[in-house]
Amino acid sequence: MVPHLSTIGLSKSYRKGREAVPVLDGVDLDIDQGDLLAIVGASGSGKSTLLHLIGLIDGADGGQIELNGERIDNLPNRRRDALRNRTFGFIFQFYHLLPELTALENVLIPLTIRYGPLEYLAKRRRFRAEAEAMLDRVGLSHRITHKPNELSGGEMQRVAIARALVGGPSVLLADEPTGNLDANTGREVLDLLRDLNRERALTMILVTHDLGIASKADRVVRLAEGRLEEWSPVLA
Amino acid sequence: MYKYLLCWRYLRTRYIALASIISVMLGVATMIVVNSVMAGFSTMMQERLHGTLSDIIIESFSLNGFDNPDEVMAAIQEAVGDRVDAMAPSLQLFGYAMIPVGGGEHLTREVQIIGVRPEDRAKVGDFAQYLIHQPRPGQDEPPKAEPTFHVPDEYRLNTYAGQVYQQTDPDDPFADILRQDMESLVPADGMILGYAIGTVHRPETGEDMFIAPQGSKVILHFPSAGRTPEAKTGEFTVVSYFKSGMSEYDSMQVYVPIDRIQFLRGQDGFVNQIQVKAKPGTDLDTLARDIRLAMEGKWPTRFLVSTWEQKQGPLLAAVQVEQNILNILLFFIIAVAGFGILGIFSMIVVEKTRDIGILKALGASDSGVRGIFLGYGLTLGMVGSLVGMTGGLLFVKYINEIEKGLSAITGRKVFDDSIYYFPEIPTLVEPLTVAWIVIGALVIAVAASVWPAQRASRMHPVKALRYE
Numbered sequence: 001m002v003p004h005l006s007t008i009g010l011s012k013s014y015r016k017g018r019e020a021v022p023v024l025d026g027v028d029l030d031i032d033q034g035d036l037l038a039i040v041g042a043s044g045s046g047k048s049t050l051l052h053l054i055g056l057i058d059g060a061d062g063g064q065i066e067l068n069g070e071r072i073d074n075l076p077n078r079r080r081d082a083l084r085n086r087t088f089g090f091i092f093q094f095y096h097l098l099p100e101l102t103a104l105e106n107v108l109i110p111l112t113i114r115y116g117p118l119e120y121l122a123k124r125r126r127f128r129a130e131a132e133a134m135l136d137r138v139g140l141s142h143r144i145t146h147k148p149n150e151l152s153g154g155e156m157q158r159v160a161i162a163r164a165l166v167g168g169p170s171v172l173l174a175d176e177p178t179g180n181l182d183a184n185t186g187r188e189v190l191d192l193l194r195d196l197n198r199e200r201a202l203t204m205i206l207v208t209h210d211l212g213i214a215s216k217a218d219r220v221v222r223l224a225e226g227r228l229e230e231w232s233p234v235l236a
Numbered sequence: 237m238y239k240y241l242l243c244w245r246y247l248r249t250r251y252i253a254l255a256s257i258i259s260v261m262l263g264v265a266t267m268i269v270v271n272s273v274m275a276g277f278s279t280m281m282q283e284r285l286h287g288t289l290s291d292i293i294i295e296s297f298s299l300n301g302f303d304n305p306d307e308v309m310a311a312i313q314e315a316v317g318d319r320v321d322a323m324a325p326s327l328q329l330f331g332y333a334m335i336p337v338g339g340g341e342h343l344t345r346e347v348q349i350i351g352v353r354p355e356d357r358a359k360v361g362d363f364a365q366y367l368i369h370q371p372r373p374g375q376d377e378p379p380k381a382e383p384t385f386h387v388p389d390e391y392r393l394n395t396y397a398g399q400v401y402q403q404t405d406p407d408d409p410f411a412d413i414l415r416q417d418m419e420s421l422v423p424a425d426g427m428i429l430g431y432a433i434g435t436v437h438r439p440e441t442g443e444d445m446f447i448a449p450q451g452s453k454v455i456l457h458f459p460s461a462g463r464t465p466e467a468k469t470g471e472f473t474v475v476s477y478f479k480s481g482m483s484e485y486d487s488m489q490v491y492v493p494i495d496r497i498q499f500l501r502g503q504d505g506f507v508n509q510i511q512v513k514a515k516p517g518t519d520l521d522t523l524a525r526d527i528r529l530a531m532e533g534k535w536p537t538r539f540l541v542s543t544w545e546q547k548q549g550p551l552l553a554a555v556q557v558e559q560n561i562l563n564i565l566l567f568f569i570i571a572v573a574g575f576g577i578l579g580i581f582s583m584i585v586v587e588k589t590r591d592i593g594i595l596k597a598l599g600a601s602d603s604g605v606r607g608i609f610l611g612y613g614l615t616l617g618m619v620g621s622l623v624g625m626t627g628g629l630l631f632v633k634y635i636n637e638i639e640k641g642l643s644a645i646t647g648r649k650v651f652d653d654s655i656y657y658f659p660e661i662p663t664l665v666e667p668l669t670v671a672w673i674v675i676g677a678l679v680i681a682v683a684a685s686v687w688p689a690q691r692a693s694r695m696h697p698v699k700a701l702r703y704e
Contacts, residue, residue, distance in 0.1 A: 057697045120237035
């Protein structure tokens with residue numbers, strides 16, 4: 001069976017002055033549909049970079065990324081933009097909501113990017129209902145008209161999750177989703193992600209440095225010195 | 237869709253952008269006001285030039301002119317009579333006027349002496365509309381005058397000799413002498429004097445003092461006819477004043493009866509100009525060409541035919557050049573506003589770096605991100621120029637009320653009507669000019685947002701997301 005998502009010999013280095021500092025050095029990874037994979041590693045080990053490469057918001061120096069067996073990292077910009085919008089959902093450590101927009105509008109943003117004004121306006125009721133349902137699912141139906149600065153960290157992250165899911169992606173990429181939350185809120189958010197993963201058969205990649213969080217995943221890999229290795233929490 | 241949403245949201249939440257709207261607005265409003273006032277002035281000036289000159293002027297090369305004006309006018313009538321409304325001959329020469337100022341002293345002024353038949357002259361231009369009387373005590377506005385050289389008896393009777401004459405028995409042998417005195421004090425020939433020759437403007441009171449009041453005698457000196465001209469002299473009585481509002485004319489022109497000046501020069505029947513008024517809607521350049529052809533056919537190389545615009549070409553061209561230069565300078569104001577937009581936009585792009593990263597991560601294309609800021613610039617330009625246009629047009633509409641208000645507040649006349657002879661500030665709104673100004677402002681606003689928008693679109697999403 002072809003894995004849902006795979007990386008083959010992925011490498012990336014950053015320039016520091018004249019020297020190139022390798023961050024990823026031939027990363028091979030296969031993820032099956034509906035898997036919840038956790039990537040752990042020390043800070044600066046390149047976890048986020050790997051996530052950005054998989055999600056096509058950064059370009060690799062070498063190697064390739066395949067989605068359902070088809071290479072996606074060398075597609076033209078338009079196709080890559082569309083994949084980011086339709087196939088991948090992103091959740092960031094710092095939520096990254098747009099401060100001028102309300103919670104509901106933030107959730108609607110991926111749809112406004114996907115559709116032109118005429119099509120969007122024609123379907124806006126349906127989209128609005130979808131976004132409201134999504135906010136309801138993450139438990140925020142009472143705060144839809146609030147702006148980000150009126151929400152707590154946990155609430156903002158829930159809005160970000162709703163935004164990541166409203167477009168119906170098949171892969172959810174979460175970069176330290178609980179890194180900025182207290183332990184309780186973090187657990188709630190994590191439980192929510194776990195539930196969504198089961199409900200929708202979402203393929204989910206979770207980057208974290210917290211082993212407790214990683215233990216909730218189906219599978220854990222560790223990134224060290226630019227390479228991945230399977231990692232079992234029991235062994236640690 | 238997100239472009240419009242964000243564009244609109246930024247417009248409503250970034251108050252710093254108001255600064256660029258205001259700068260565009262002020263630039264557009266200033267340009268509209270200045271252009272309208274300048275166009276108003278130049279139109280008014282052209283009207284007056286035109287009114288004084290008539291449509292087409294046929295003049296002889298020599299000062300002495302020609303003795304067959306009726307024949308020439310008949311030839312014109314025959315050639316282009318269907319397009320001609322009226323014609324009037326005149327005799328124009330240079331000379332100087334001596335205005336008695338009391339104590340046997342005279343004020344001497346260089347003048348252009350124009351011999352006309354006033355009722356004919358009135359038909360070929362706005363001559364009659366420019367004639368005024370000296371206001372009587374208590375009158376604010378000078379009353380309008382008829383185009384005539386008639387000298388009323390009252391002028392003679394008002395003189396010292398006249399006062400005595402009225403009390404003298406007509407059979408008295410002195411009555412004859414008194415009458416001769418009166419006639420030498422108030423000559424029988426009338427004269428219409430350029431307003432600025434007959435008056436002196438006093439800036440401290442804002443009033444015009446009449447140095448040659450109505451009924452006073454003015455002596456003209458001018459060359460006689462012939463190859464070796466001699467100085468000739470004529471005495472005339474001021475009956476009214478010519479006030480066109482063009483200081484060039486009002487300070488130079490003196491109108492006298494054509495028969496009298498012909499007689500004094502010793503050349504009865506000679507004129508050197510024919511003024512032609514065309515029927516409304518006639519193309520003057522074509523008409524002038526046709527008259528020129530007709531004249532050349534009959535009397536080669538004797539006449540010069542020109543339209544009023546050709547005759548005033550350098551002056552009109554100078555006004556046009558002034559307006560062009562002013563427009564270029566004023567356009568820099570809008571260009572400055574453009575740099576304001578550039579600066580403010582660059583700031584907003586930096587401030588929005590993270591948002592740009594988010595949008596790109598969520599699938600926004602480079603051109604989409606560019607579109608947000610270009611659209612933002614266009615919207616700012618549009619709002620600014622529309623508000624500026626409305627403000628400018630309102631200012632133009634109420635410019636005289638504003639002028640009065642400002643004069644009342646400052647206690648000084650902002651627009652001194654005695655300097656320009658216009659009772660109000662003339663304005664003329666040309667829709668095409670307004671359209672060009674608005675389009676120019678929009679182009680500048682968009683052009684100024686190109687660079688920041690380009691920078692935003694090229695931003696790397698990962699770097700943008702990490703930006704703190």
